[in-house]
Amino acid sequence: MKPETLPPLDVETLWRLCLHVVRQRRLGKAPQDGPALTWEASQGFTLGDEWSAEAGELFSLVKPLLDRTHGSAPWVLGQLGQSLNGCIATRGGDANYINGAEVLLHLHRLRALSDAVIVGAATAALDNPQLTTRRVEGDNPVRVVIDPSLRVPPSSKVFSDHAAPTLLVCDAEREAEAADRVGADQVLGVPRLTGSDGIVDVRAMQAALAGRGLRVLFVEGGGVTVSHFMRQGCMDRLHLSIAPVVIGDGRPGLSLPQDLSMGDCARPPCRLYRMGGDVLWDLDLRASAASDGMASTST
Ligand SMILES: NC(=O)c1ccc[n+]([C@@H]2O[C@H](COP(=O)([O-])OP(=O)(O)OC[C@H]3O[C@@H](n4cnc5c(N)ncnc54)[C@H](OP(=O)(O)O)[C@@H]3O)[C@@H](O)[C@H]2O)c1
Structure with a gap:
């Protein structure tokens, strides 16, 4: 009542x-x-x-x-801001100004509501992001960088600005090497994190993060990282913000391996939100179309 x-x-x-x-x-x-x-x-x-x-x-x-x-249990929200033709950045890695101020504000809100914000090594290296909540009132989440090859410069803001706790996630075999680069307190070495194919086992990483009390995870990008979470069935929800811009031959957003017939393609329940000039699709990757009050859209 x-x-x-x-x-x-x-x-x-x-x-x-x-x-x-x-x-x-x-x-x-x-x-x-x-x-x-x-x-x-x-x-x-x-x-x-x-x-x-x-x-x-x-x-x-x-x-x-x-x-x-x-x-x-660990719970994961992913996000990607993309062009009309599905790119999240130019080929050279420029993702600035794809989405407008409203989407940016939304990202900072999502950071404030999550235990950890996660980015892939390419995003950390190319964007040199701060991953803080500076646009909203709220506490910073723990910043997590998936860097199995240890290629993100130690001078990057996340490892050097002390604005929030940060963890470089790599295989336990490279933990000492990573500690030499960014300091032991900023490294989370996970046993058997990477297979012989170089793919990070997302579930193993989630379990290690949960061991640190980090269970509500916000995967902010880029496309490779979000796609790995989805391929491994480790994403619960996805916020896809589409901007009215066309990026020629840019970096792809979602990339999934299946070659399915149209009838077998995923059509998750979703809701639409206007965010300034952009449109945010809130996709529920777990629920069936009939549940949670969400309707599948159709044209
Ligand atoms: N528009 C947006 O919403 C948005 C958001 C974030 C970033 N961006 C842009 O996206 C671009 C970078 O995105 P990206 O898709 O190229 O790369 P990314 O997802 O940022 O990073 C990918 C790299 O992270 C490591 N990695 C992460 N998850 C992994 C897994 N499960 N298995 C193996 N390795 C994993 C690998 O590093 P190694 O290759 O070193 O092993 C992989 O190559 C930048 O230009 C950035 O500006 C856009």
Whole structure:
């Protein structure tokens, strides 16, 4: 039942509620352990009159992250911002300004609601990102760089700016070498992480991260990394933001190996959100089309 004393929710109020829920989770507390305006209270709301339209949209987008409880199984949200023709950057690796400011703000919100933000070695090397929550109120997640070949420069911001804890993930066999580069406290060596094919076993990495208390994982890119998570069945949700731009011969987004007939291709349940000039597809990679209130789109 909706408590009558609570004011209508605008985005600012909702965001404070989100941060409260996530801080409780990170501290290992149930949401109801906290002060007023708890998660439990929020359950009384519906996405109706009491919410601004913007707050309602934000809530439905981030609810899956808020639903995670301390100690629950690893859960993964991926994201890619891409052009109309499916590229996430130019061939040379420039991904700036594909998406507009609204999508950027959304990425920072997702970082703030996750335990860890993960990028592949190419993104860390080419973009030299900070991976912080500087555009929103909220705590930085742990920054994770998948760098099995140890090619990301130790001078990169993530390893040198001390803005948030950072972990370079590599095979345990190269842990000492990695520690020499970026310091032992910034290395997570995982036994049998890489097979003879050079592919990182995403589940082994997830288990190692869970051992550090990192279970709600935000995979921010690039395309190779997100694709590996999907191929190995390790992604629960994907936010695909499509911008009205065409990039000639750029770096690909999703790349999956199957050559299936059209009828066998995945058609995950999804919702659409306008983000400025971009369109965000929220894809539920676990649910069947009939569940979770999501409808498959059709043309
Ligand atoms: N538009 C966007 O949303 C967005 C987001 C992020 C990045 N980007 C852009 O994307 C480009 C980089 O993306 P990318 O797809 O080329 O590369 P990427 O995903 O950033 O990094 C791929 C590399 O990470 C390592 N890696 C990650 N997961 C692995 C796995 N499961 N198995 C084996 N190796 C794994 C490998 O490093 P080694 O090859 O060293 O072994 C692999 O080559 C940059 O230009 C960046 O600007 C765009």
